[in-house]
Amino acid sequence: MHTIETRLAKLARDGDRHAFAEIVDLYKDKIYHLSYRMLGNAQEAEDVVQETFIRVYKNIKRYDPTHKFSTWIYRIGTNLCIDRLRKRKFTAYSLDADQSDGEGMDGYSVLAAKDPLPEDQLTLSETQQQIREAISKMPEKYRSVIILRYLEDMSLQEISEVLDMPVTTIKTRVHRGREYLRKRLDHAKLI
CATH class of the missing domain: 1.10.10.10 (Winged helix-like DNA-binding domain superfamily/Winged helix DNA-binding domain)
Incomplete structure (x- = not known):
């Protein structure tokens, strides 16, 4: 049994750009909601969606059609979120509020808003x-x-x-x- 996502992934692997566009349409909102829930920041969630689809596009030939496509794409999106959370934690510990990048931004202003x-x-x-x-x-x-x-x-x-x-x-x-x-x-x- 092959899902529509598996068929689209196979077509995308063969270079079908319309199939890839359909994959984006099917998953962009799902990956956004996942990312927003994990990161609590709309801009970062949008960035993760973009990064996810860039990685899917670059690595579509690595997708194994014997596994669910949704699992594969969620793994990419989740890992990108986890990476951002780890960087955020590292940044929070390593930046000093008095340090500035010369553009008027201190270390805390580059951290994601939690509100x-x-x-x-x-x-x-x-x-x-x-x-x-x-x-x-x-x-x-x-x-x-x-x-x-x-x-x-x-x-x-x-x-x-x-x-x-x-x-x-x-x-x-x-x-x-x-x-x-x-x-x-x-x-x-x-x-």
Whole structure:
């Protein structure tokens, strides 16, 4: 059984630009939502979408049609997000606020904004905002599995394939991530 994505990927591997454009149309919003949920920044999410499709285009010949295309593309997008989160953490620790790049930007001004966009604030309920904030503060190893499991609705097996980890590790991280969220949300109710 071949999905439409698998057929499109095969056509794209053979140089069909229209097939690649259809792949972009099918996945651009999904990768954007994944990226935005992981990074909490619209501009960075857009950058990840672009980087994801550049990598897909450059590496389409490496795609193995015996595996789900969605797993392959989500792995690329998720890894790009994780790389950005790691760089962000490194940047936060290594930059001094007094250092400037000569253009009036200090180290902290290049870090991604964590505040929700105004239009997002209007549409999110208070509970949703608390959940989103708690997810954004989770350690990245739990954040990625929670987002993939509950917001992208992936199975444990699919997450295992996307993150290239054993299912048992994924189960443990989902459990610990849920516990982390429960504690954060219980704490938020007490305040």
